[in-house]
Amino acid sequence: QLQLQESGPGLVKPSETLSLTCTVSGGSIRSSYYYWAWIRQPPGKGLEWIGSIYYSGSASSNPSLDSRVTLSIDTSKNQFSLKFFSVTAADTAVYYCARRLIVGTTTVFDYWGQGTQVTVSS
Amino acid sequence: SYELTQPPSVSVSPGQTARITCSGDRLGDKSPCWYQQRAGQSPVLLIYQDNKRPSGIPERFSASNSGNTATLTISGTQAMDEAEYFCQAWDSNVVFGEGTKLTVL
Numbered sequence: 001q002l003q004l005q006e007s008g009p010g011l012v013k014p015s016e017t018l019s020l021t022c023t024v025s026g027g028s029i030r031s032s033y034y035y036w037a038w039i040r041q042p043p044g045k046g047l048e049w050i051g052s053i054y055y056s057g058s059a060s061s062n063p064s065l066d067s068r069v070t071l072s073i074d075t076s077k078n079q080f081s082l083k084f085f086s087v088t089a090a091d092t093a094v095y096y097c098a099r100r101l102i103v104g105t106t107t108v109f110d111y112w113g114q115g116t117q118v119t120v121s122s
Numbered sequence: 123s124y125e126l127t128q129p130p131s132v133s134v135s136p137g138q139t140a141r142i143t144c145s146g147d148r149l150g151d152k153s154p155c156w157y158q159q160r161a162g163q164s165p166v167l168l169i170y171q172d173n174k175r176p177s178g179i180p181e182r183f184s185a186s187n188s189g190n191t192a193t194l195t196i197s198g199t200q201a202m203d204e205a206e207y208f209c210q211a212w213d214s215n216v217v218f219g220e221g222t223k224l225t226v227l
Contacts, residue, residue: 045220046221047208047218062215063215064123096164103153104153105152106170106212107212107216108210110176113164114164
C-alpha cells in the first residue's frame with residue numbers, strides 16, 4: 001500500500017522559508033505514470049494546489065504562488081520537497097503531499113499524506 | 123482564472139439521497155473528480171473521470187456531469203458520510219471547489 005508522509009517544522013517565522021519533505025513508501029517515486037504534488041488547506045478553508053513534480057525533475061506550480069515556490073525530488077531517497085519563500089501569516093495551513101495521476105484530459109490526486117500543520121508566526 | 127462553485131452546506135436525513143453540486147464554465151467538458159474529507163482527516167478520492175470509483179469506495183457514491191454542473195449523489199446516506207466534499211477539475215491549472223459540508227441529521 002502506497003504511503004506518503006510529510007515532515008518539516010511546524011512553526012516558521014514571517015519572511016522566512018518553509019521547507020517540507022514528503023517520503024514515499026510502498027512504491028517507487030521513479031514512475032512514469034505519476035507526478036508528486038503539494039496541496040495546502042488554510043484553517044477552515046478549502047484546498048489549494050501548490051505544485052507538482054515529475055521524477056525527472058520537471059515541475060509546475062500554481063501561477064498565484066509560482067514566484068515563491070521551488071520543488072525538488074530525490075529519487076535515491078524516494079522523497080520530494082517543497083520550499084516556500086517569504087511566508088506570511090496567510091501561509092498558515094495544513095500542507096499535504098499527494099500522488100497526482102493524469103487521467104485522460106484531467107488530473108486526480110489518488111493518494112494523500114496525513115498532512116502537516118504549519119503555522120507562520122513570530 | 124477558472125472557478126468552481128459549490129454550496130457551503132447540504133443537509134440530509136439518514137437513508138435519504140444527498141446531492142452536492144459543483145458549477146463551472148463548461149465543466150461538462152472537464153471530467154471533474156470528487157473528494158471526501160472527514161473531520162481531521164486527509165481528503166480521499168471518491169469519484170474520477172465523471173463517474174468512476176477507486177477501489178474501496180462504496181457504490182452508493184455516484185456522479186454525473188453535464189453542461190456547467192457536476193453533481194455528486196450519495197444514495198442511502200449514512201452517518202459516516204458526514205464530511206466535507208470537494209470537486210476538482212483541470213483548466214491549465216488544478217482547481218478545487220470551495221467545499222460543501224454535508225450534515226447527516
